[in-house]
Amino acid sequence: MSARQFVNDPDEFVSQALEGLxxxxxxxxxxxxxxxxxxxxAKDGEPPKVALVSGGGSGHEPLHTGFVGPGMLDxxxxxxxxxxxxxxxxxxxxxxxxxxxxxLLIVKNYTGDVLNFSIAAELAREEDIEVEIxxxxxxxxxxxxxxxxxxxxxxxxxxxxxxxxxAAAERGASLAELAELGRRVVSNSRTMALALQACTHPGQQRxxxxxxxxxxxxxxxxxxxxxxxxxPFGPASELVPALAKPIIDxxxxxxxxxxxxxxxxxxxxxxxxxxxxHRELSAFLDGIGVRIERALVGSYVTALDMRGCSITLVxxxxxxxxxxxxPVRTPALAW
Amino acid sequence: MTTxxxxxxxxxxxxxxxVGAERDTELTELDRKAGDGDYGTNLRSALRRAAxxxxxxxxxxxxxxxxxxxxxxxxxxxxxxxxxxxxxEFAKAAKEKDVTAAVLGEAATxxxxxxxxxxxxxxxxxxxxxxxxxxxxxxxxxxxxxxxxSDALAEAASAAHAGAAxxxxxxxKRGRASYVGEHARGVIDPGALTVAYFFxxxxxxxx
Numbered sequence: 191m192s193a194r195q196f197v198n199d200p201d202e203f204v205s206q207a208l209e210g211l212x213x214x215x216x217x218x219x220x221x222x223x224x225x226x227x228x229x230x231x232a233k234d235g236e237p238p239k240v241a242l243v244s245g246g247g248s249g250h251e252p253l254h255t256g257f258v259g260p261g262m263l264d265x266x267x268x269x270x271x272x273x274x275x276x277x278x279x280x281x282x283x284x285x286x287x288x289x290x291x292x293x294l295l296i297v298k299n300y301t302g303d304v305l306n307f308s309i310a311a312e313l314a315r316e317e318d319i320e321v322e323i324x325x326x327x328x329x330x331x332x333x334x335x336x337x338x339x340x341x342x343x344x345x346x347x348x349x350x351x352x353x354x355x356x357a358a359a360e361r362g363a364s365l366a367e368l369a370e371l372g373r374r375v376v377s378n379s380r381t382m383a384l385a386l387q388a389c390t391h392p393g394q395q396r397x398x399x400x401x402x403x404x405x406x407x408x409x410x411x412x413x414x415x416x417x418x419x420x421x422p423f424g425p426a427s428e429l430v431p432a433l434a435k436p437i438i439d440x441x442x443x444x445x446x447x448x449x450x451x452x453x454x455x456x457x458x459x460x461x462x463x464x465x466x467x468h469r470e471l472s473a474f475l476d477g478i479g480v481r482i483e484r485a486l487v488g489s490y491v492t493a494l495d496m497r498g499c500s501i502t503l504v505x506x507x508x509x510x511x512x513x514x515x516x517p518v519r520t521p522a523l524a525w
Numbered sequence: 526m527t528t529x530x531x532x533x534x535x536x537x538x539x540x541x542x543x544v545g546a547e548r549d550t551e552l553t554e555l556d557r558k559a560g561d562g563d564y565g566t567n568l569r570s571a572l573r574r575a576a577x578x579x580x581x582x583x584x585x586x587x588x589x590x591x592x593x594x595x596x597x598x599x600x601x602x603x604x605x606x607x608x609x610x611x612x613x614e615f616a617k618a619a620k621e622k623d624v625t626a627a628v629l630g631e632a633a634t635x636x637x638x639x640x641x642x643x644x645x646x647x648x649x650x651x652x653x654x655x656x657x658x659x660x661x662x663x664x665x666x667x668x669x670x671x672x673x674x675s676d677a678l679a680e681a682a683s684a685a686h687a688g689a690a691x692x693x694x695x696x697x698k699r700g701r702a703s704y705v706g707e708h709a710r711g712v713i714d715p716g717a718l719t720v721a722y723f724f725x726x727x728x729x730x731x732x
Contacts, residue, residue, distance in 0.1 A: 269601065277606045278599045302603050305643060309598070309606050 195495070200393030204248045204270060211255055215521045218259045225279040228255045228266040229286045240359045240368055241265065241287035244296040244352060245280065246303050247272040249389075250412055253348065253491045256522030262356035263296075263520070264289075271392060271494070272413045274302030280310030284319060292320035292365035296351050296372060298344025299327035322365050324372030326351055328381045328502065330436050331409030331418050343411050346454045346491040346502040347379035350514070353523065357516035371513075375504060380440045381452075382409065382433045383500035386423070389414040389457060389493050408432070412456070412493040426463075430470035433501045438478065441505055445479030450514055452502035455489030459499050464488060467499050483511050490522065529624035529674050533727075534586035538579055538593055540726035545572045548722060552715040559697065559709035563602060568719065571600040571608070586624045590616035604653065604716050607644050611636045611657065626668035626677035633661035633681070650698035651709065653716030655691060659684035660724055675728065682724035689717035 197203055205223050212221035220229045244254045245267030254266035265287035269275035275283075284293050293314065297307045304325065311321040328347035332340075355363075355372045363371065385407040388397035391414070398414035401407055406429065409418035421432065443449065453468045455461075468487045475482055483506060491500070506514070518524060545552075545568055553565025574596035583589045594616050597609030618624070618632030637657040646652045663684035667677035692714040696707065 273601050276599050276601055277609065278595070302601070305603050306606055308643060309610060313598075 195390070195392060197392045200391075203392045204268060207248070207251070208255070208268065211521065218519070218521055219255075225282050226268050226275070227279070227283050227286055228258050228268065229283075230258050230260070230264045237362070238289035238291050239362065240291045240365050241284075241289055241293045242296060242352065242356055242359055242368075243267065243280075243283050243287050243293055244348070245269070245275050245283060245307075246298050246300070247274060247413075249494045250492050252489075252522030254352070257349070257352050257356075257520045259518070259520035259524075261360055261516060261518030261520070262352050262523065274300065274306045277306045277309035277313065280307050281313045284310060284314045284321065285317075288314075288319050292322070294355060294359070294365060294368045294372065295321060295323045296348060296355065297323055297325055298348055299325050299341055300343065301340055303344075320365055322369035324351060324355070324369055324376065326376050328376065328379045329411060330380050330382050330440055331411070333440070345381045345383065345412055346452050346500050347376060347381055347504065349452060349454075349486070349490050349523075350379055350450060350502070350504045351375045353518060354510055354513045356518065357513040360516070375510065378441065378505040378510075379502060380437045381500050381502040382437055383411070383417070383454075383456065383498060384408050384421075384429065384433060385410040385417065385456065385496055385498035386459075387497035389496035391494065406498075410456075410493070410496070410498060412491060412496075414493055414496065426466045426470050427473075430467055430501070431474045433499075434471055434474050434503075437501065437503050438475075438480070441503060443478075443480050443503070443505060446481075447479075448481045448483045448506050448511070449475070450504040450506050450511070451475075451482045451485045452490070452500075452504070453485065453487040454491050454500045454502065456496040456498040456500065457489060457492035458495045458497050459489065461488065464499060467501070471501060484514055527625060527673050529586050529619075529629070531583070531585055531589065533674075534589040534619075534624075535579065535583065536729070537727045538575065538589050540730075541593070541723050542572045542576050542579070544722045544726050545569070545719070548718075552718065555712055555715040555718065559712040559714070564604060564715045567600055567602040567605050571597045571605050574599055585619070587616050587619040587621070590619055603644070604719075607640050607653065608716075608719070610639050610643060611653075614639055624674070626664060626672050626674050629674065629677060629681075630661065630665035630668045633657070633664050637661050646698070649695060651692045651695040651714050651717075652697075653714065653720055655695075655714065656685040656688040656717035656720035659688040660720060678724055678727035682721065682727065685717075685721040685724045689713055689721045692717045 241264040243265045247269045249271040265283045267275040267283040326344035326348045327342035329343040388399045405420040407417045556564030578592035594612035614636035615632045646654045660681040663680040
């Protein structure tokens with residue numbers, strides 16, 4: 191069976207989605223299409239703050255465009271589906287967001303994103319805009335690669351970085367403080383994901399890989415690529431500990447530790463399923479004495495219409511927790 | 526000729542745009558064998574933008590190089606922005622200055638340093654750097670001998686071609702080709718070949 195999607199023209203997929211975002215959230219975001227940017231609507235009388243800019247390939251929505259607004263990003267720079275925005279596009283995002291106190295770039299660790307955001311940072315610095323980069327590399331499935339290789343991919347921990355740094359920026363933190371804070375969140379976050387079914391690119395007829403009915407793909411990323419291996423399909427009570435265990439080991443979590451848990455759908459996983467995943471995660475962490483202080487359960491960092499989920503744990507102290515709990519008002523995250 | 530005129534710079538850039546379009550299929554085929562096959566698409570899109578920028582009539586060698594640089598920095602992928610930063614050093618070096626062979630040598634030396642810093646590639650990694658480094662060395666050596674711009678650029682073209690040819694036997698350490706390992710051995714790196722075509726374009730085609 192072919193995969194059917196709500197698409198008019200695959201070439202216009204991202205730009206038409208951005209038009210929809212603008213129409214849905216005129217009070218929060220200002221969308222421009224050439225270059226493609228989503229910028230927070232500035233309110234009169236707001237004191238200048240350090241601006242937060244993120245972005246990357248499209249297809250991961252609501253990341254990053256849905257996280258523009260008070261308490262999170264000042265601008266998001268969307269590329270084509272699964273392709274980095276260009277260096278000039280990122281530079282335009284930096285200039286649109288800058289309020290004179292510097293710009294923090296939050297970049298998921300992919301070769302194209304790192305290169306284009308780094309170039310944009312250099313170009314902006316030449317125009318006397320202070321820029322710092324926080325690199326997010328939380329995906330455990332890509333841990334332990336070659337020396338000098340691309341390293342771990344960036345996935346759902348980017349939500350925690352954007353939320354926590356966003357809250358600190360609203361309170362007047364400096365660029366250097368925000369960069370340090372963002373790196374602290376990254377170093378305390380790890381993620382593992384599994385897919386029940388691959389995603390289908392807009393306009394394509396077939397999913398990006400095939401899976402047998404009795405297996406799941408373990409360690410997938412967010413670009414429809416295969417993971418690190420297949421495992422037998424089973425009840426959530428078996429699949430969830432298999433995701434959580436390596437994260438606990440990698441972070442060295444022990445009895446008495448506190449975490450923020452992000453149970454994330456990869457695109458077409460039902461909210462009821464994600465709640466079951468969270469139930470199993472809670473039981474598993476409870477069993478080893480790790481306390482979930484706050485949980486975010488829903489589809490926030492997606493791989494188009496992939497069926498599957500990721501689990502991210504962020505080891506937290508009272509500072510990180512307090513910033514996570516601070517108010518936020520964006521199209522996709524608000525409390 | 527001891528300095529690069531605006532007319533020469535413009536003719537050079539125009540020929541590069543034309544050669545890139547002519548060689549598109551060859552470069553895409555190399556990338557299909559050794560990468561993910563999108564090199565030609567990205568190059569074509571960058572060169573189309575370059576042609577538009579150049580049609581605005583840049584008034585100095587600086588503006589010619591800038592027109593090409595900005596086109597590449599507006600292009601996706603990883604080779605596009607690296608080329609954008611490479612051309613940008615030529616634009617910077619040519620700003621409010623007579624462009625001698627020495628200036629070109631200095632520009633090419635700075636340019637490859639920027640590409641190596643951003644792309645983290647060394648000579649021998651089977652990337653564009655394998656043509657950029659010998660071209661910069663040839664320009665600098667020619668300038669030291671007192672060669673004119675045209676002679677220095679011709680020597681840079683030969684050196685870049687030799688550098689590009691050397692990538693054929695290499696196993697990739699950086700860039701897309703590093704993902705396909707042995708499959709890329711026996712394939713010239715399309716980025717390195719593009720550098721050679723760029724320096725070729727400095728001289729009118731021989732009949």
